[in-house]
Amino acid sequence: PRQLYGWALGSPHAHARILAIDTRRAERLAGIKAIITGNDTGGRKYGHTPDMADQYPLAVGKVRFIGEPVAAVAAVDEDTAQEALELISVEYEALPAVFDPREAIRPGAPQVHDVECNVSRTFKEHFGDVGQGFRDSFYQRTDVFTTQPLAVCAMEPHASMASFGTEGNLTVWASTQSPFRLRRYLSGVLGLEEGLVRVIKPTVGGGFCGKTGLFSTDFCSALLSMRAGRPVKMTLNREEVFTTCGGRMPMTIELKTGVKRDGRLVAMEARVTADNGAYNRGSATPMILAGSLMHLPYRLPNVRYTGYLVYTNNPPTGVQRGAGNPQIRFAIEGQLDSIAEELGLDPMGVRRLNALHPGDVTANRFQIRSCALDECIEQACESHRWKERRGRLGEGQGIGLACGDHSVSGRTGPHDSSQALVKLDHNGTATVLTGAADIGQGSDTTLCQIAAEELGLHLNKVHIIAADTALTPLDLGTFGSRVTVIAGNAVKAAAEDARCQLFETVADRLEARIEDLEARDGRVYVKGTPGKSVSFSDAVSETLARGKAVLGRGVYDPPTEKSDPILGGNSSPNYTFGAQVAEVEVDMETGQVEVIGMTVAQDVGFAINPMGAEGQLEGSLSNGLGQARWEDLVRHEGAILNPSFLDYKMPTALDMPRMTTILVESMDPEGP
Numbered sequence: 001p002r003q004l005y006g007w008a009l010g011s012p013h014a015h016a017r018i019l020a021i022d023t024r025r026a027e028r029l030a031g032i033k034a035i036i037t038g039n040d041t042g043g044r045k046y047g048h049t050p051d052m053a054d055q056y057p058l059a060v061g062k063v064r065f066i067g068e069p070v071a072a073v074a075a076v077d078e079d080t081a082q083e084a085l086e087l088i089s090v091e092y093e094a095l096p097a098v099f100d101p102r103e104a105i106r107p108g109a110p111q112v113h114d115v116e117c118n119v120s121r122t123f124k125e126h127f128g129d130v131g132q133g134f135r136d137s138f139y140q141r142t143d144v145f146t147t148q149p150l151a152v153c154a155m156e157p158h159a160s161m162a163s164f165g166t167e168g169n170l171t172v173w174a175s176t177q178s179p180f181r182l183r184r185y186l187s188g189v190l191g192l193e194e195g196l197v198r199v200i201k202p203t204v205g206g207g208f209c210g211k212t213g214l215f216s217t218d219f220c221s222a223l224l225s226m227r228a229g230r231p232v233k234m235t236l237n238r239e240e241v242f243t244t245c246g247g248r249m250p251m252t253i254e255l256k257t258g259v260k261r262d263g264r265l266v267a268m269e270a271r272v273t274a275d276n277g278a279y280n281r282g283s284a285t286p287m288i289l290a291g292s293l294m295h296l297p298y299r300l301p302n303v304r305y306t307g308y309l310v311y312t313n314n315p316p317t318g319v320q321r322g323a324g325n326p327q328i329r330f331a332i333e334g335q336l337d338s339i340a341e342e343l344g345l346d347p348m349g350v351r352r353l354n355a356l357h358p359g360d361v362t363a364n365r366f367q368i369r370s371c372a373l374d375e376c377i378e379q380a381c382e383s384h385r386w387k388e389r390r391g392r393l394g395e396g397q398g399i400g401l402a403c404g405d406h407s408v409s410g411r412t413g414p415h416d417s418s419q420a421l422v423k424l425d426h427n428g429t430a431t432v433l434t435g436a437a438d439i440g441q442g443s444d445t446t447l448c449q450i451a452a453e454e455l456g457l458h459l460n461k462v463h464i465i466a467a468d469t470a471l472t473p474l475d476l477g478t479f480g481s482r483v484t485v486i487a488g489n490a491v492k493a494a495a496e497d498a499r500c501q502l503f504e505t506v507a508d509r510l511e512a513r514i515e516d517l518e519a520r521d522g523r524v525y526v527k528g529t530p531g532k533s534v535s536f537s538d539a540v541s542e543t544l545a546r547g548k549a550v551l552g553r554g555v556y557d558p559p560t561e562k563s564d565p566i567l568g569g570n571s572s573p574n575y576t577f578g579a580q581v582a583e584v585e586v587d588m589e590t591g592q593v594e595v596i597g598m599t600v601a602q603d604v605g606f607a608i609n610p611m612g613a614e615g616q617l618e619g620s621l622s623n624g625l626g627q628a629r630w631e632d633l634v635r636h637e638g639a640i641l642n643p644s645f646l647d648y649k650m651p652t653a654l655d656m657p658r659m660t661t662i663l664v665e666s667m668d669p670e671g672p
Contacts, residue, residue, distance in 0.1 A: 004076060006217075007072065007078070007082055007085055010070070011063035014066050014637065015065075016063050018059060018061060021088065026088045029080065032084050034232075036227065037071045039060070048282045052280040054113060054279055057189050057219035058072065065279075066315070072220040072224060097110055098312055101276075104312050121287070122309075123291055123308075123309070125566075126304045128267070134258045138259065139259055139342065144252065144254050145255060147250050148250055150627060152247050156206060157238060158215050158236045160222075162221035162224070163230075163232075168196055169198065170196060172218060172222055173202055174199060176199065176201055177204070177479060178211075181213075182213075186219070200468045200469075201467035209321055209323060246277070246316045247317060248317070253327065253331040254270065262345070263345045263354070265301075266301065268300055268303050270304075271306050271307075272290055272305070274317075276311050277316035277318075286318075286319060290324035293328065296356065296362065296405035298351070300354075314635055323479075325406055352374055352377055355374045355403075365563075365570055369574060396586040398586075406576050407480065408481050408558075408576070409573070410480055410563070417486070417556060418435065419490055420491040422497070422552040428536045428538075430457060430461060432447055432451050432464045432495075433473065434467075435466070436466060436478060437467040445609060448464055450495065454499060456499075456521060456522065485558070485574065485670065485672070488608070496552070498552025499519055501550050502543055505539065505548070510534065512526045523536055574668040576602065578600060578601060580599065582598045584596065600621060604663050604666075614661045
């Protein structure tokens, strides 16, 4: 009720000084209830971490990319809001701009921010003796690989609804992957106590790491609601999403690798120059992971990595599914194929020779407790009869193999935990309360499965309340493949706690010890005595009748440590590994490429929801195929030239090849 509509005014310049903003004509327009500019931001910048904070929610003093929001309005309808934007007058002084990170680091290049050579941050890792490793190598190879900028392309655009209450509390419904992180950001930029901010994640139409931070919709809807005293909704149109919300960071990767005569890896060195765009956003994450995940999925004793995160006047880039790992793996896997060809080796054999195994500790001290990479390679290659067919196909036909890896979450602060509650009710149902955000990957279902298994209930007896900072316990967010492991173990612990509370009541009735009871099929049994049982609902009702609430609590903070660029450290509780095989035909006259079939074999630990896991793997094939063949965010002097689903080409169902998914279970000790 009484909802207003918000719209933001973007800069037409890639780099310019803001001399004046005149909103008087817009303020006089009937139906306008609030207008804000950079002067209303309180001078507070935000960023993924305090030391990376470099952006105001609305531009202050300067604009640094085309589309950067400089003002926002709230109106009774969208047409009035858009008319008001046309009445806002902004006087700019154009400044020299820079769009190529290699040019941006040269002396005399235009300065995007007040940092030397436009380098926002330099990332370094050095483990082992790289120089000696190259001297010990039989063969060395150096190549340069480049990756293009990509758009995230979630079907739902970034959107936010904010309502500021008379008691001074703010409620925000946001299309977000990380409601608790968003609450912290909003508290900081608005100058509100964190306890006065409530963030609710409704059903979200996809994220792919593109909705982990703070966006103009979140801040502007909130501040406009505070000014107008009415709820304000902001939804970006598709062009605004393409222009302002970031995507996969383009990188130039100079890669040098040394191997023994049999293809055994000895040393690797990478120098990465990344286009950060105008602001940091979450860009530290892909830069860190590009270096740390070089140590996977192969045994590699000597590694050196240097990454330069460079400011340009392009729209901000940032984090997208895999977060820096797809870029570095593209380079490493491509170079491994070249090395194998030069040495006359089978690419499959080279990868199996170097594959990590359970019990390995990498040079940067990742502890590999489970790893089925060798099995993944074997099964993926078997599906295409690699050994019989490779090199024996017709002209323009071929089979390719690549391996991949990823970490689960990654400790960056004092904890990497998730919390959960499980509440039992009179009718024998259970409610899971979790801060984890389901953004389409199916985590709500998986967490309910875990609770149902622990409580011995059918899945339809388990409900979930998720991602509401006022109702649910803390969760750091949905990113880095963390939810099933981190939030899942928390839910498992909470369900175990609730079950034990229930058993305390039932033990007397069944004349048994607590440790002799088990819950399955909606009943509580005495082990070994199937005739001695009570229904789950009766057990709960009896417990509640005694005045005891059954509320299980669970916390999971994995046994990890914050990784150090010099000392290393096991920052993830477990790691995932996989192999993909692609069968391709190329028209040798036209260059037309057709992918006939693809197989992915993935080490998933334990497949709690096999159908959901298969969906994730098929989605990964679509993402990778799009990046390899079609997707490219075309930019010219800071302007996005294809900001729509019509012009930005990504694969649809009609473009996908035959897909085979193979789930390989390695049963990681951290579970769940």
